């Protein structure tokens with residue numbers, strides 16, 4: 001059977017019904033809970049044709065592996081990753097306002113999930129990952145991303161170097177993050193159409209990836225620390241892009 005994700009809690013369930021109702025497989029609710037928020041969720045599920053199974057609290061706890069379910073639990077098919085062709089189409093529409101995060105072989109699902117969550121918060125339009133040696137969208141990623149994996153397109157590309165070259169031909173300014181870079185992120189040019197490239201947990205940015213970057217940037221650190229976690233470094237750099245561009249997060 002294809003892997004499914006468990007979604008629980010009022011906010012996450014509402015977001016899923018809104019974003020991907022066709023991916024919902026099962027729905028359970030606590031039969032004792034009659035509050036307005038749960039009734040609204042039941043109505044939304046009725047509208048999209050999903051049957052709700054009412055169960056007692058203990059059963060819901062067991063089904064949700066003792067998560068803080070707030071009276072509702074869904075299972076859903078995982079969000080679909082997008083293709084290189086879809087990326088090209090999206091880029092054409094974004095013109096001079098593209099904002100992408102590229103993860104060069106990030107393998108840890110917790111890191112990928114955390115990067116997606118931060119990227120969505122910072123207004124990134126899509127996350128680009130390579131086909132090989134990189135974590136796929138799985139249930140752990142979706143859980144850590146707290147709804148971001150459902151809303152933020154993840155483009156899986158066959159050849160990252162080719163994609164970076166393509167981004168540049170489309171006028172995107174590509175910046176790679178590397179602790180050993182000489183340019184400080186807070187002094188680097190990060191305005192206009194940008195892609196931020198982050199390296200893998202253990203080996204950092206691959207050299208062929210680095211060669212495609214217009215600039216390499218570092219986050220200043222105390223000498224006592226060797227490197228930051230990739231999701232933390234991602235957050236710092238994406239918010240510097242946001243600060244420099246004064247982008248509206250509602251656009």
Ligand SMILES: C[S@@+](CC[C@H](N)C(=O)[O-])C[C@H]1O[C@@H](n2cnc3c(N)ncnc32)[C@H](O)[C@@H]1O
Pocket residue numbers: 176177178179180197198199200201202203204205217218219220221227228229230231233
């Ligand atoms: C855990 S680090 C990788 C450490 C790896 N040993 C290396 O040499 O790059 C994962 C990624 O986070 C980003 N990163 C971590 N610390 C950074 C820093 N101080 N400045 C810029 N990027 C950083 C880089 O993209 C890096 O490839």
